[in-house]
Amino acid sequence: MTTIIDGKAIAASVREKAASAVADIKSRHGVQPALAVVLVGEDPASQVYVRNKHVATEKSGMRSIEHKLPENTSEDDVVALVRKLNDDDEVDGILVQLPLPKHISSDRVINEIHPDKDVDGLTEVNAGRLILGKEGLVPCTPQGSVILAKTVTENLSGLNAVVVGRSILVGKPLAMLLLAENCTVTMAHSRTKDLAAVCREADILCAAVGIPRLIKGDWVKKGAIVIDVGINRIEESGKMRLVGDVDYDAAAEVAGAITPVPGGVGPMTIACLLRNTVLAAARRRGLGKVEV
Numbered sequence: 001m002t003t004i005i006d007g008k009a010i011a012a013s014v015r016e017k018a019a020s021a022v023a024d025i026k027s028r029h030g031v032q033p034a035l036a037v038v039l040v041g042e043d044p045a046s047q048v049y050v051r052n053k054h055v056a057t058e059k060s061g062m063r064s065i066e067h068k069l070p071e072n073t074s075e076d077d078v079v080a081l082v083r084k085l086n087d088d089d090e091v092d093g094i095l096v097q098l099p100l101p102k103h104i105s106s107d108r109v110i111n112e113i114h115p116d117k118d119v120d121g122l123t124e125v126n127a128g129r130l131i132l133g134k135e136g137l138v139p140c141t142p143q144g145s146v147i148l149a150k151t152v153t154e155n156l157s158g159l160n161a162v163v164v165g166r167s168i169l170v171g172k173p174l175a176m177l178l179l180a181e182n183c184t185v186t187m188a189h190s191r192t193k194d195l196a197a198v199c200r201e202a203d204i205l206c207a208a209v210g211i212p213r214l215i216k217g218d219w220v221k222k223g224a225i226v227i228d229v230g231i232n233r234i235e236e237s238g239k240m241r242l243v244g245d246v247d248y249d250a251a252a253e254v255a256g257a258i259t260p261v262p263g264g265v266g267p268m269t270i271a272c273l274l275r276n277t278v279l280a281a282a283r284r285r286g287l288g289k290v291e292v
């Protein structure tokens, strides 16, 4: 029997843990952790994501601070806002919603975020910490992917993990996290020779390429854990549908466990953002260890 990994339910439990850590911090230290989200422009998808983050943050008992700037805001003005949030002692986490408008360098803006408030884990400092195995803030989607895999098998040590996709946001950090779990990690990508054969070796197969249903059923090893990070909006029989990077129906027949899209990795992203904000607050404010 194939296990369908319930990302929604697992995300709910991660959010609950974050909420109880927030309640604990409030009662013991009189502090309310705060997340600041910066949105530039009116991209409809980004507006929905930011709205969802706002609701989830408040539900967890944290303060949510939204900064919505017009599309034509200059790069210098976005940087100035980030610096102001860095200096604001009440702000524990800063997230700049991506993508930014084309005239703004997301690389420059992201790297202005103080690493200890970088709850997206996207600054150079946090990427370096991840590679070096030092404590830092880890990108949310890869973190969520590993949490989902570990609900199937707590100990991933020695397993063959194949990550398809080498993006800075997902593929590269995910490979590092799986390595930290003692997996044998293969990073595959668009130039990989015989991608199908490489995928068939995977005990844990992670798809993060952004190509709808690239991973076919016969690329999946029997009993493998399949983590589908893809979120692709496609038109099918005249309707818009959300599909992953895995041909779900075919893969589900072979896999031991598989994440659906929607309802898999997606909900974990926001849950891990809350988790990172709690961690950032506890570390910055010197509140000692918190369980999240």
Ligand SMILES: Nc1nc(=O)c2c([nH]1)NC[C@@H]1CN(c3ccc(C(=O)N[C@@H](CCC(=O)O)C(=O)O)cc3)C=[N+]21
Binding pocket: 049, 095, 096, 097, 098, 099, 120, 140, 231, 242, 261, 262, 263, 264, 265, 266, 267, 268, 269, 270
């Ligand atoms: N600075 C920054 N950090 C991000 O983490 C970030 C970002 N920018 N820009 C956009 C992407 C995308 N992203 C998602 C979050 C939640 C779902 C999610 O909850 N998806 C649901 C529903 C999806 C739907 O129905 O549209 C699901 O897969 O079940 C998806 C995608 C965070 N991102």
